[in-house]
Amino acid sequence: MKRLQMFGLLNKDMDHIEKELYRSVQGDDDLLSETSLHLLRAGGKRLRPVFVLMGGKFGNYDLEKLKRIAVPLELIHSASLVHDDVIDDADLRRGEPTVKSKWGDKIAMYTGDYIYAKALIMTSELKNPRIHQILSKAMVEMSIGEMEQIRDFFNSEQSIRHYLRRIRRKTALLIAISCQLGALAADANPEDARLLYNYGYNVGMAFQIRDDLLDLSGTEKQIGKPPGSDMRQGNITLPVIYSLEDDRLRDRLLEELDLIRGGRMEVGRAIDLILSGDGIIRAEELASRYISKALTALDGLPNNKTKRNLRDIAFFVTGRAY
Secondary structure, rough: OOOOOOHHHOHHHHHHHHHHHHHOOOOHHHHHHHHHHHHHHHHHHHHHHHHHHHHHHOOOOOOHHHHHHHHHHHHHHHHHHHHHHHHHHHOOEEOOEEEEHOOOOHHHHHHHHHHHHHHHHOOOOOOHHHHHHHHHHHHHHHHHHHHHHHHOOOOOOOOOHHHHHHHOOOOOHHHHHHHHHHHOOOOHHHHHHHHHHHHHHHHHHHHHHHHHHHHHHHOHHHEEEEOOOHHHOOOOOHHHHHOOOOOOOHHHHHHHHHHHHOOOOOOOHHHHHHOOHHHHHHHHHHHHHHHHHHHHHHHOOOHHHHHHHHHHHHHHHHOOOO
């Protein structure tokens, strides 16, 4: 499912955003343009631009102004993926070869830097200093989250609190400010912008937990890469942490993680152990609690079609029925 087409949301405006994404990374250098376009053409849900535009619906909706938030936020997200693929030595992203696998680590790192710079150029056209402060702080937090993940590779002793802080920085914060900055760019009520931030934060937390669950319980077709990729890379996610708390599974799972850390790429037995316990269910329950908090934040917003659409998106991104 791409760009939340199941809702028929903002299709015309999102087509414009998509064209702006492609346009924004072209022209300076042939190779950097090619590598950047390769990444963007692999697709994705484009959640962040959708949230920016929907946040703008609570103020004076102006696509020309909002695109200067929507496009940069998607570029920042995309740049972080290029860098992630280098760190994780990943060959596939959304079922397509990564920039790293096609052009190598050095070109991939420069591609990520180039995309970040393009994002900043576009946001510089906005005159609201508050927007720049929020965006800059979020980029710092994202970088800290990336470093935390690297430090915690194969750390089987990390706490749930530590995991949640990391995904807040890596994922939830960018979704939260997508909602918030869309509202601020449209001169919406500050209280509405605050509620939209809270909504986006909780949806973002649930989204990342759900993504981590799919890595263990989904198929390669669903997730665009082999199941268990997080464990292969040493990324200990919430279902794994919960499983390590189970005395019946802990010792065997630690043995499997040690083998994976030693270079054994087969993760099937580790996945089977996790699926045999209650780690998946517990993680799903926590994702549901975050969605409940997101819906509570929506309660304070004006009743309109956009509010109903935000509710639908909350259920969609976590795979819940409604």
